[in-house]
Every structure is written in structure tokens, then in C-alpha cells.
Amino acid sequence: MSGGVDSSVAAGLLIEQGRDVVGATLKLWGGVSDSGCCSVADVDDARRVAQMLGIDHHVFNYTEEFERHVVAPFVEAYAAGRSPNPCIECNRHIKFDLLFDRARRLGFDAVATGHHAQVVARDGAHYLIRGADDQKDQSYVLGYLGEDQLATLLLPIGAMNKSDVRGHAERLGLRTWDKPDSQDVCFIEASKGREDFLRQRIDLTPAVIVDRVSGEEIGATQGAELMTVGQRRGVLPARDGERRFVSKVDLRAGRVEVGRLEDILVNEIALDASSLTFSHDVLVDGSAVLAQWSAHGAAQSATLRHRGHLRLELDVPARPVAPGQSVVFYRVSDPTIVEGAAIVAVS
Amino acid sequence: MSLYYFDHAASAPRRDEVADAMAPWQRGVVGNPSGSHKAARDARRAVEEARDEVASFVGAKPGGVIFTGGGTESCDLAIAGVTSHHRRTHETSEILISRIEHHAVSDAAEKMARDYDDVRVGFIDVDADGVVDLDSLMSLLSDDTAIVSVMAANNETGVRQPLDGVSALSKSMIPGGVLTHTDAIAAASWVPLAAMTATTDMISICAHKIGGPVNSGALILRSDITLDAVIPGGGQERGRRGGTVDVAAAVGLAAAVRITMKELADVNDRVLDLQEKLVAAVSLIPGCRVTGLGALRVPGTVHVTFEDLASDELLFLLDQEGVCASAAASCSSGAASPSHVLAAMGVSRERARGSLRLSMGAETTDEEVDAVIAILSGVVYRLRSEA
Numbered sequence: 001m002s003g004g005v006d007s008s009v010a011a012g013l014l015i016e017q018g019r020d021v022v023g024a025t026l027k028l029w030g031g032v033s034d035s036g037c038c039s040v041a042d043v044d045d046a047r048r049v050a051q052m053l054g055i056d057h058h059v060f061n062y063t064e065e066f067e068r069h070v071v072a073p074f075v076e077a078y079a080a081g082r083s084p085n086p087c088i089e090c091n092r093h094i095k096f097d098l099l100f101d102r103a104r105r106l107g108f109d110a111v112a113t114g115h116h117a118q119v120v121a122r123d124g125a126h127y128l129i130r131g132a133d134d135q136k137d138q139s140y141v142l143g144y145l146g147e148d149q150l151a152t153l154l155l156p157i158g159a160m161n162k163s164d165v166r167g168h169a170e171r172l173g174l175r176t177w178d179k180p181d182s183q184d185v186c187f188i189e190a191s192k193g194r195e196d197f198l199r200q201r202i203d204l205t206p207a208v209i210v211d212r213v214s215g216e217e218i219g220a221t222q223g224a225e226l227m228t229v230g231q232r233r234g235v236l237p238a239r240d241g242e243r244r245f246v247s248k249v250d251l252r253a254g255r256v257e258v259g260r261l262e263d264i265l266v267n268e269i270a271l272d273a274s275s276l277t278f279s280h281d282v283l284v285d286g287s288a289v290l291a292q293w294s295a296h297g298a299a300q301s302a303t304l305r306h307r308g309h310l311r312l313e314l315d316v317p318a319r320p321v322a323p324g325q326s327v328v329f330y331r332v333s334d335p336t337i338v339e340g341a342a343i344v345a346v347s
Numbered sequence: 348m349s350l351y352y353f354d355h356a357a358s359a360p361r362r363d364e365v366a367d368a369m370a371p372w373q374r375g376v377v378g379n380p381s382g383s384h385k386a387a388r389d390a391r392r393a394v395e396e397a398r399d400e401v402a403s404f405v406g407a408k409p410g411g412v413i414f415t416g417g418g419t420e421s422c423d424l425a426i427a428g429v430t431s432h433h434r435r436t437h438e439t440s441e442i443l444i445s446r447i448e449h450h451a452v453s454d455a456a457e458k459m460a461r462d463y464d465d466v467r468v469g470f471i472d473v474d475a476d477g478v479v480d481l482d483s484l485m486s487l488l489s490d491d492t493a494i495v496s497v498m499a500a501n502n503e504t505g506v507r508q509p510l511d512g513v514s515a516l517s518k519s520m521i522p523g524g525v526l527t528h529t530d531a532i533a534a535a536s537w538v539p540l541a542a543m544t545a546t547t548d549m550i551s552i553c554a555h556k557i558g559g560p561v562n563s564g565a566l567i568l569r570s571d572i573t574l575d576a577v578i579p580g581g582g583q584e585r586g587r588r589g590g591t592v593d594v595a596a597a598v599g600l601a602a603a604v605r606i607t608m609k610e611l612a613d614v615n616d617r618v619l620d621l622q623e624k625l626v627a628a629v630s631l632i633p634g635c636r637v638t639g640l641g642a643l644r645v646p647g648t649v650h651v652t653f654e655d656l657a658s659d660e661l662l663f664l665l666d667q668e669g670v671c672a673s674a675a676a677s678c679s680s681g682a683a684s685p686s687h688v689l690a691a692m693g694v695s696r697e698r699a700r701g702s703l704r705l706s707m708g709a710e711t712t713d714e715e716v717d718a719v720i721a722i723l724s725g726v727v728y729r730l731r732s733e734a
Contacts, residue, residue: 027682043682059682060659064696105733106663 001025001050001057003042005169005179006114008049010156012172014112015053022108023050023057026094028066029187049174060102062094069093071187075201078225081251081346082324086185087141096142096149103152110152117142118158119150125280126150128338130330133161140295143328143341144277195223205251211238212247212257212264224249227256230264230319245319265317269293269302271327271342273310278340289329289339293321299330310342320347351670351715351722355556355647356502356533356706362558368602369560372595380592381583390594397601401565404604405531405550406541411568413584414597418532418553420577421566422451424588425528425549426496428574430459430466433493438465441491445471445479445498445508446691451551452496452530453687471497476642477506477692484516492517492525499534499543499550503675503688503704505648506639507538514546526572532556532564536607536708537615537645548572552604554596558709559603563596614709618646621707621716625649628720632727636698638689647708652694653701656730661703664726670719674702 001007001023014021025046043059050057070090077084095113103111116131117139128145131137145153157165166178188197198204204223211218219236221227227234231246235258238244244258258264269291283289285306290299291314301315312327321327323346331337352360372393378386380394395409402409415421426442433440440463442456459466469492472483479497488495495517500507510529518524528549531540535552544550549572553564580589629635629651638650653661658674659682665672675686689699705719 058659058663061682061684064685064700102657102660105660105730 001046003045010114013156083322112154130336228322270345270347272345275343353705355708397597400601419451421551423455426455431575439491440493496528498530502533505644554600560599652698656701
């Protein structure tokens, strides 16, 4: 229970289904939080919701593990020129690993969350499916879950639209019903942003922004770590007036290369073999997949290749994807089913 | 399901005698003690009688008793009040506190340092048993020192502190002497404070740890110490703490103090036996280490650490069996926080994460201790077999 409307309603629905429910909020971040998740005010909201629903509520302290598995790697990744997804790391290491183990030790049969996704049992196996509301689908951040976790995971709101969820919250009399959804990363103050957060921990690299074809210097940045390939935001148009997109970030050289969209599109995305996971069946070399590489981007047709280096060959060229981003594979024959995931490697 | 209340150190059960003493002052006409008419005089008399009792509890003069809205406020008044006054006549003001103080003291000190460039905080080390290291204090004392604050007994571990040694150094090492303060909140149920704090200048106590109401406390000054009021208000308590004096709260504190003084010897004896039994039993649990075993501790507290278990999980399963216990301070979110006290004692992070405090009081029975021993053993076994 994060204090947000999704997990509040998830709890309420499970209780209405007659289940024996205990609410737990994870204390993950000890610093300031104004993102709508993890502040003391949010814990109070979760606690109050639990009180109103008539269930016990506990707060579990995972701040050390969160620092070790999520925050520190987040900072290291940026320093190494990658663009990490801390929410996915939190899910992998904290919520769906440590918390699942704890739940088992404490005698629970299942863990439920308010994620917009669904678990479906079919032929003795459990599959992760996209949430019913396309705008809110969160199957992407759960792409790493395997049978062990899926078998004991309940996602009560995954089959609903967000407006239905808020409707239930209002019906249940929960005070979070009109609380805005949390945005961005829970440990970064929305009012200050990533750059401020990173600057407190590492030195950022100034760099010139250069057109990859003409060599024209079209700008500069105080923190090249914050620029990611494929990005357009923050890049001024070149002298020809056309938009430029980041094609390469070279921290050591202090140089960011940009190009016109059509010049920077790529045909393949390299993947880190050690990060590759499959929910059930292994996707062999040459498998067709629908690959999604951002939380709310559309999945693209591609072929997974193992020979040589692990990579995705795209059917249609796309903007490059920053190393450190997660790619989740959906089944071609049924695009709502998650088949596996991997992290983008440096190409 | 029976409730086994082993969290007396967090808040002690409210005594009937306290509720009875407070009742007349919680309904109907209760005069403002600052007024001049009969109702005011009646209220004033109740406050002054309460003041006398609190004074005799610590062996001080009634004029030195300042009623506050709780123990935290009392500690804050001592730290902030003395330091603010000190700043007027000194270029630098240093607050020396032990590394194991309750947040009521440490947060007050750190806030002063944050708010004022000319204030700094120094930390007195403790040894592995959690006892203040007097050599460390000696090396820290200086002409800039405004106040030395060392608690009488630690609220997490129960370990008693050498207040006489602290006072002796503070008075002898610096010309003019340095003011001393002690947070006696955790010690008040167990230790004859008049004797233990005889050489300490300022003492903080609060009611709800000794069977009285919450948000009722006192700062007692042994001598004519000048401090700035933190809540200036209407000049009550001789200008040291503004705001209408809460008659019921003062009466409640006095009633709690009265009961405590009367029972002190008996409760100490009985609970000491319970502590011995509990310590002996938990020592048999593999991997369980009793904290501060080498030090003098108050009878009520048994603090243990496990290297392989998590406090959150121990408390959860104990709670399920009806045992109310705690581990370290709760932070504002309600989660258990890593203990700065254990860290100061050199306890490893792993052990500190597996800490558990069972605290008893006058009401604790032999049967309850037996029950908790069985439940705790069962919980530990269960967590280990699931691992």
C-alpha cells in the first residue's frame, strides 16, 4: 500500500472478496519525497486507508536494501553513461523479491499490489498480461517476473479502467480517491529533478553538442549524463532549422553527437545477455517478438537474435534506445502476454 | 486473544489512581491557575501541591520545577533554553551530548546548530556496553561548552550512565563549571532519582512512562539557572514556560510520581527477578545476544539482537501472538529505524537490524514472562525454519 488510489482500491476489493488481508507499506527512501510516493504523508494515507478498511497495517523498513539495490546502482549507471530504470530495479529486488520472501516467512499465501496489469492462469502456468486500461498499463515494469512470483501475485485492479478504480475508491469512502498518481521516481524531488539529485552524488560531465555530420557545434550541456540517445528535448535545432536528436553520448570525450531523425535511426538494439529472462518458454534465436522499451511506448515488431551478440533486429528503424533501459517482449500472437525482458546494452 | 504488554518503556499503563486524581480537574469549572479568584486559587493550589511532589521526587526545591507539555519539551527547554542564553555572552556555544541520547535531546541540539552558526554539537562516545566514556567527555569539554547532556538510563538498552562522573568532570575541568542536564525519562520508574541526579543541574521527566498521562512532564532545575523560554507566552512558570498550566496534567504527573516513589523498592525487586528469568531464557536461544550485559541496567528492559533475523519480522509475528514489543525508535513513518544507540555501541548493522526490546513494569507478571519466553522461542524457530 503506497498511499495511492490503486493500492488502496486493490486492498478494498480483496477484502470484499472475503480474503484475510494485511496492508504493508515499504519505507524505502529516507530523504525528501514530493513525487507522490513514499513520503511520510503517503504512509499516513496508506495507514488511514487500512484503518478505514478495518485491516492491520505494517510499515517495513527496506531503506538499506533500497539504497544498495536501487539508488546506488541508479547513480552508478548515470556515471557510466547508462539510463537506468530504478522502478524496475525496485520491483525486481525489493517488492517482488525481498517482500515476497518476507510474506512467505510471515505465513502469507499471496502478495497483492495495485499495479495495472493482470495475472492469468492457463494450463497450469501463470502469465503476466497487460492491464485493461492501455493508458495505464504497467506490465512493462513487471516484465521480469517469473512463475514463482506470478503464482502468488494478485493484481486486483488490472482488469479495470482508471476511472473505474477511482469510482471504487469513492464508493469505499477512501480519502485517496482523488489523489493524483505519483509521477517520476519516488526518491527524486519533482521540484528539483534528476540533475539536482545526481549533482549531489557525482560530478556531472560538461559536453559540447555537435552535429554528427557537419561537426557544427550547436550547443553545450553541463551534464552529459542526463542526455540519452534518441532524446530530442534539450537539443536546439541546427543551423538548418531542423530538429536534432541525440545519437551518441561520449562522456570521456565530453561530446554529445546529434543528428536529424532520419540519420540517427537504428535497425537493431543490442541487449545485455546476462539480463535476459523469460517468463516461461525460452525465445530461441530468430523468434519474432513485440518489443516495448519505454513505460508507455507502443511495442514494435522485431526479431530476437542470439548468434553473435544478443540483439533485437527491428522490422522498422527506430530512434536509438539508451543503454540501461529495459525491453519487455510481448507475444506476437497475443500482444497482451509478456514473454520476457532484457536490458539494453551499449551498442 | 490475550495481550502481553512488553512495551512499558514506550508508554506505561495508566494507573487508576492517576485517573482518579485527575478526574476533578477534567470537567466542570477548572480555574486558570494564574487568576486571583477562588476557583483560580483552588487550581493554583493543586498545581503547587503537584509541584512539591515532583520536587521531592528528585530532591530539588519546588521553585526549580517547570511543568512542560511532556518529556520532549522538557529536554528541548533544557538544551535550547540554556544554549540560547549562553549565546548572548559567548562567541561560540557548544552542546555536548552522548551518542546515545533520545531524539528529544539530539534533535534539539542539532536544531540549535543548524539555526545558529555559532552553535556546534559535540558527541561523547560510549563503550561497547553502551556506557558513556568519561575520557571522551574530558577530551571534549572546553570553554565554549554551554551544556553537557547525558541521559540517566538509555531508553533502548536500559543501561545506566555515570552521572556523578559527568558532573564531576563538567564542574572541575572548566573554570566556572559547565551546566549539566540529564534526560531521566527512562530511569524514572526504576532509579531513586534524588540520589542518582544529586549532582546534575537539570533533570527531565515525563508522566506517561511512569503511569501518568501523556504530554505532561517537567524540567527540574537544581539551582538558579537562567534559561530562555522556548515558549515565552504569558510568563507562566516564572517566565520559563508560557501557556496556561494544565492542572490535570500536573496533578497526573504528581500522582504518577507519588505511586512510583512508594513502589520503587518493591517493583525493582520483583521485576529484577523477572528480568533475570527472561535474560536467562533468551540467552538459550541460539544466536540471541543480550545487549549491555556487562553494564548496570534498569530492571525493566531486556534488549536483544539476532544476526540472522529482521526486527520487522520478529515484531510482526510477536504481534500476531499478542505480544507488544518494539525495536529502536519508530520514525515518523512508523517503520523501525536503524538504531543510533546500537551503532554507537559498535553493534554490527546485521545485528542492529535484528534487534528487539522487551520492557516490563510494575504490572508485569511471572506468567506473562513465561508466556513471552515460549512465544519468542516459537517465533524465532519459525522464522529460521522458513529461511
